[in-house]
Amino acid sequence: MPDIRYPIGPLEVETPVTPERRREYLAQMTAAPGLLRAAVQSLSDPQLDTPYRPGGWTVRQVVHHLADATLNWYVRTKLTMTEDNPTIKPFAEAPWAELADAREGPVDSSLMLIDGVHTRWMQFFESLGPADWARRFHHPERGPLTMDVTLGTMAWHARHHTAHITELRKRMGW
Secondary structure, three states: OOOOOOOOOOOOOOOOOOHHHHHHHHHHHHHHHHHHHHHHOOOOHHHHOOEOOOOOOEHHHHHHHHHHHHHHHHHHHHHHHHOOOOEOOOOOHHHHHHOHHHHHOOHHHHHHHHHHHHHHHHHHHHHOOHHHHHOEEEEOOOEEEEHHHHHHHHHHHHHHHHHHHHHHHHHHOO
């Protein structure tokens, strides 16, 4: 039985990232908001409040987590292009998911936020030149990361959490 924590497999970003792979990641990022929106379409509040796995976040928390992560990682990429090897601040994902807005808030606001930030983010990514993809920032928990690795990570992250929802829907027959 596959590990439902990792429905698309664990994170793997091969380095160096080739231009072809970068285009794949960009296409995945472009598609991510629509795929997430489709994954939660027509779910009821009780369904949104169902954990995707025992001990896991609810569907609602997953959607809000994706919005929180999108905001944080978008800012990190902008800092990377405007500062020399900045050290970014991580955010405590699990406690954020337990705040009232993530536990109880309607998902529409996070879906709209993701749509808007992804539109800007894709414009930003498309504007980068070849040398820009090697720019680095320092993540206190993960060490140095490049723009290329960040793109690959975020493409995986969106697919990973969307798959939590789509796989739950399959298991539950929704």
